[in-house]
Amino acid sequence: MSFLDHLGELRTRIVWSLIPTAVGLLVAFRYSDRILQFIRRPLDRANVQLVALTPTEGFWTSMKISMVMGVILAMPVILWQVWAFIAPGLHKHERRFAGPFVLIGSVLFLLGAAFALLVVMPFGVEFLLNFTKEQGIQPMISVSSHVDLVIKFTLGFGLVFELPLVLTMLSRMGIVTPKFLSKNRKYAILINFVIAAILTPTPDILNQSLMAGPLIVLYEIGILAARIFGKRSPKAVPAATPADAADPPPPTEIAP
Secondary structure (H helix, E strand, O other), rough: OHHHHHHHHHHHHHHHHHHHHHHHHHHHHHHHHHHHHHOOOHHHHHOOOOEOOOOOHHHHHHHHHHHHHHHOOHHHHHHHHHHHHHHHHHHHHHHHHHHHHHHHHHHHHHHHHHHHHHHHHHHHHHHHHHHHHOOOOOOOOOOOHHHHHHHHHHHHHHHOHHHHHHHHHHHHHOOOHHHHHHOHHHHHHHHHHHHHHOOOOOOOHHHHHHHHHHHHHHHHHHHHHHHHHHHOOOOOOOOOOOOHHHHHOOOOOOOO
């Protein structure tokens, strides 16, 4: 297809991704208050109340929660549209991975989001609140700032947990090899800790390790998946030895 045809195809895939996202938004808006009660639990344990600084803050916070939940609910459809966009550039035998791509990608995203909500955020928020109280400062957190922080880490961890799938796809395309990934493992570990230092809400090594540790494990899983499902390198044809080249061809019989 031409460049304009690719843009038209991309627009179609985006539209078909937005429709289920909008449906998920409407469903999630009905339960946005329950979702807010769930994500504010670390603050409740610390006896910190959320406040609204503007009259519209509560409404727009519910809209933010609903939009993110709409994306999460529509993630299988979004991944399917991503696959449908790149499928024309794949070989016929590679297109059979559409089902595993959508299923595994959705599961990994949900695992990353759950890990952020259940493990990282409670530790991070508790550390920040204790640090603030030790300085003699009474925390007054707006509902929008807290929800923005939770959304940032939920989506961030959900995307980060797609690492094994990304490495497997790159290996299938021949861009990277398991040998290359294994050889550069030490650099990957360093990059993982740098990413964790940037994305985690606290500067302490404990919370950074809560993100860097799963990244390292996911990288190793990606190497294993690349070895199993990656592109096979063609077998080398053995070269003829000098002795073989020196042997004369067998004589041909001449019919009488």
